[in-house]
Amino acid sequence: MKPPELYFIDGAAPESSAPADAPPPWTETRVVGKAIPRVDAYERVSGTAVYPSDVVLPDMLYGAILRCPHASARVTRLDSAAAERLPGVRAVISGLTKAADVRWYYSRTVFTKLFDPRCRFQGEAVAAVAAETPEQAWDAVRAITVEYEVLPFVVDEREALAAGAPAVHEAGNRVGELERYQRGDVARGFAEADKVVEVSFRTAAEIHTPMELHGCVARWDGPRLTLWESTQGVYPVQQRVAATLEMPLAGVRVIGSYMGGGFGSKLQADKYHVVAAVLARLAARPVKLFLTREETFLCVGNRPPANMRLKAGVKKDGTLTALELTCLGSGGAYPAGGTSLVDWLVRDLYTCPNVRTECTDVYINGGPSRPFRAPGHPQGAWALEQMMDALAAAIGMDPVELRLKNVPAFSQGREGNPPYTTTGLERCLTEGAEAFGWHEARRRPRGSGPVKRGVGVAAGLWVAGGGGPPSTVIVKLFPDGSANLNMGASDIGTGTKTVMAMVVAEELGVPLERIQIENADTGTTEYATASGGSKTVPTESPTVRAAALAVKGQLFDLAAAELKVPATELRIEGEEVASRSDPKARKRIAELEGLRRRGVLVGVGVRGPNPEGKVINPFAAQFCEVEVDTRTGEVRVVRFLSCNDSGRVMNRLTYESQVIGGVTMGIGLALTEQRVFDRQTGKVLSANWHDYKIPTVMDVPPEITSLPIDRPDPAANTTGAKGLGEPVTIPTAATVANAVYDAVGVRVVESPISPMRLAALLAARGTRG
Ligand code: MOS
Numbered sequence: 123m124k125p126p127e128l129y130f131i132d133g134a135a136p137e138s139s140a141p142a143d144a145p146p147p148w149t150e151t152r153v154v155g156k157a158i159p160r161v162d163a164y165e166r167v168s169g170t171a172v173y174p175s176d177v178v179l180p181d182m183l184y185g186a187i188l189r190c191p192h193a194s195a196r197v198t199r200l201d202s203a204a205a206e207r208l209p210g211v212r213a214v215i216s217g218l219t220k221a222a223d224v225r226w227y228y229s230r231t232v233f234t235k236l237f238d239p240r241c242r243f244q245g246e247a248v249a250a251v252a253a254e255t256p257e258q259a260w261d262a263v264r265a266i267t268v269e270y271e272v273l274p275f276v277v278d279e280r281e282a283l284a285a286g287a288p289a290v291h292e293a294g295n296r297v298g299e300l301e302r303y304q305r306g307d308v309a310r311g312f313a314e315a316d317k318v319v320e321v322s323f324r325t326a327a328e329i330h331t332p333m334e335l336h337g338c339v340a341r342w343d344g345p346r347l348t349l350w351e352s353t354q355g356v357y358p359v360q361q362r363v364a365a366t367l368e369m370p371l372a373g374v375r376v377i378g379s380y381m382g383g384g385f386g387s388k389l390q391a392d393k394y395h396v397v398a399a400v401l402a403r404l405a406a407r408p409v410k411l412f413l414t415r416e417e418t419f420l421c422v423g424n425r426p427p428a429n430m431r432l433k434a435g436v437k438k439d440g441t442l443t444a445l446e447l448t449c450l451g452s453g454g455a456y457p458a459g460g461t462s463l464v465d466w467l468v469r470d471l472y473t474c475p476n477v478r479t480e481c482t483d484v485y486i487n488g489g490p491s492r493p494f495r496a497p498g499h500p501q502g503a504w505a506l507e508q509m510m511d512a513l514a515a516a517i518g519m520d521p522v523e524l525r526l527k528n529v530p531a532f533s534q535g536r537e538g539n540p541p542y543t544t545t546g547l548e549r550c551l552t553e554g555a556e557a558f559g560w561h562e563a564r565r566r567p568r569g570s571g572p573v574k575r576g577v578g579v580a581a582g583l584w585v586a587g588g589g590g591p592p593s594t595v596i597v598k599l600f601p602d603g604s605a606n607l608n609m610g611a612s613d614i615g616t617g618t619k620t621v622m623a624m625v626v627a628e629e630l631g632v633p634l635e636r637i638q639i640e641n642a643d644t645g646t647t648e649y650a651t652a653s654g655g656s657k658t659v660p661t662e663s664p665t666v667r668a669a670a671l672a673v674k675g676q677l678f679d680l681a682a683a684e685l686k687v688p689a690t691e692l693r694i695e696g697e698e699v700a701s702r703s704d705p706k707a708r709k710r711i712a713e714l715e716g717l718r719r720r721g722v723l724v725g726v727g728v729r730g731p732n733p734e735g736k737v738i739n740p741f742a743a744q745f746c747e748v749e750v751d752t753r754t755g756e757v758r759v760v761r762f763l764s765c766n767d768s769g770r771v772m773n774r775l776t777y778e779s780q781v782i783g784g785v786t787m788g789i790g791l792a793l794t795e796q797r798v799f800d801r802q803t804g805k806v807l808s809a810n811w812h813d814y815k816i817p818t819v820m821d822v823p824p825e826i827t828s829l830p831i832d833r834p835d836p837a838a839n840t841t842g843a844k845g846l847g848e849p850v851t852i853p854t855a856a857t858v859a860n861a862v863y864d865a866v867g868v869r870v871v872e873s874p875i876s877p878m879r880l881a882a883l884l885a886a887r888g889t890r891g
Pocket of ligand 1: 385386656
């Protein structure tokens with residue numbers, strides 16, 4: 123069986139054979155692994171960091187987009203004459219504008235137009251305006267007259283294949299062929315089981331809603347376009363915009379600077395880039411176009427809903443005999459991977475000889491989905507990890523024991539069953555349970571009052587750990603001993619710059635505050651894939667290390683001549699180059715005459731290939747304790763522990779930040795987050811931060827503990843890191859659901875576990891407080 127196509131990570135396919143000149147793994151480190159505050163912390167918290175949304179250019183106009191208010195409609199007439207006459211308006215574009223007659227694809231198979239008269243979801247772009255002020259732009263948007271033929275819609279994926287359901291696309295609502303996977307014989311597996319459990323699960327659609335809105339500033343210099351863009355990857359945006367506008371890659375410069383979160387929704391270019399570029403060209407002025415918060419809820423991606431029917435067989439001793447998953451999901455109105463990777467954990471997380479999965483993707487009249495922090499995995503974990511809990515109860519086994527019984531030795535879901543470089547699942551479960559006090563907590567009484575306590579566990583792995591080529595990085599060392607790190611990967615708020623500076627400091631001894639890091643910019647920094655897939659650290663840190671080592675080699679050659687010792691005898695001590703044998707042969711880097719004469723040393727690092735025939739996956743186990751108020755149905759997460767095997771811990775502090783962020787996000791999936799459509803109108807009812815509730819600091823436990831299995835993975839790459847950002851959110855929602863079950867004996871199969879839903883379930887069982 124083929125592994126799933128990692129559609130959201132371009133260029134991440136591992137190449138074969140290890141490079142002969144790969145540096146050996148670090149045996150000890152002085153900087154890497156420490157808890158070091160972010161090198162750009164002051165800039166970020168003081169407001170001096172310039173984000174794309176802060177960019178203001180002389181002569182700049184403001185753009186705004188008119189969006190279809192209907193779930194399904196056809197534009198029958200559009201008149202922008204009145205809008206064009208309004209004060210301050212400098213350009214109006216629509217499907218009637220020649221310069222805006224541009225092909226667009228949401229996926230590689232279904233083409234539409236930048237402004238297509240057939241609108242398949244609420245929020246589709248219909249026209250756009252550039253004006254002197256944002257207010258004038260929005261006034262002009264409102265002054266455009268549009269007549270729509272409102273069409274029937276379907277916004278619930280469970281109804282999309284019903285007879286008579288409105289067709290989102292002419293060919294019907296099924297997206298391509300069924301995705302099927304099979305190994306062994308599930309019928310035989312179920313026959314061999316002592317217990318068979320079958321449950322239907324559902325996760326609601328989630329919206330990324332990162333703190334910084336989606337948007338850009340577009341400016342033309344003659345034939346060359348520059349975009350300041352809040353993005354996870356400047357190169358993917360460059361590629362897409364160049365292709366759409368039929369321009370050479372070199373003609374599109376994308377500048378990343380700081381960015382305020384993406385979670386997968388900013389991995390790719392969107393229509394607004396092209397809209398801003400076309401407006402800027404017509405008006406011959408720079409255009410700033412940032413979406414409103416409400417727009418971002420409609421049209422820049424979501425974690426698609428998943429309906430999962432899971433059947434599992436287990437023997438009394440905990441051996442899994444069969445797993446069968448059928449999944450129905452929808453990436454919205456365009457093929458966008460609705461069920462992509464939802465089945466991966468069922469295929470790969472636990473040892474099981476007989477597995478069958480079948481995934482059906484349908485169209486609905488909703489905004490296209492995008493990769494969302496561990497695409498498919500938290501949904502799959504919601505089903506599989508609650509099922510493991512149910513199986514443990516069915517055979518009277520501890521849920522941690524049941525998981526330990528089925529820890530895999532190799533990747534069963536991939537062709538040829540390749541081994542993992544390292545498998546930390548067993549250690550995550552045992553060391554996590556120990557640190558959490560799992561066994562004591564399980565024995566504690568649930569509480570005699572209306573508030574019940576419970577504990578839960580869940581585990582996970584992430585399919586795309588380890589990163590891989592391509593990436594190129596340049597490190598420069600100046601005669602005063604300061605350094606410049608030139609890297610094309612964006613720091614999307616995760617601490618990438620800090621970790622990479624630490625790698626430079628490790629190899630060259632340059633203090634962190636003396637390392638200048640360039641922001642991702644296709645005009646000045648080298649090629650990198652988008653920051654995503656938990657691959658930024660395992661992809662870029664070996665590349666940065668290679669670049670720093672290239673500088674170090676040159677530095678030692680210079681110093682060897684000056685100190686009159688062999689270069690092989692030299693090492694970095696603090697900010698000095700020193701001989702290992704002769705204590706007198708040493709010199710501060712800033713005092714090397716050869717370096718001063720040269721002006722700068724330049725080291726180029728290129729990411730080497732991943733190991734052949736091995737799979738690099740991060741693993742995780744999480745534990746939590748909840749309080750459930752049986753009168754109101756409210757769930758409070760009291761404490762949470764995340765035990766992660768992500769290879770080497772590069773920075774203990776940013777590592778912990780990822781854990782806290784991922785757990786917070788997973789608590790949102792478990793308890794509050796859901797996109798809600800109005801069934802009468804097909805419109806999104808939860809299109810703002812008031813009606814769509816993401817957890818705040820008040821909604822997460824004060825105690826979120828990060829317990830790393832700090833074991834460098836030397837087979838993975840030359841820094842030994844495997845990737846963390848996504849594994850930390852995969853088991854979280856299931857952990858909470860399992861704790862709720864432990865507290866009140868009710869299995870909430872559908873997310874979110876809202877007070878209303880839980881109170882109704884408790885009332886139905888007669889256990890409401
Ligand atoms: Mo992530 S969903 O690859 O940003």
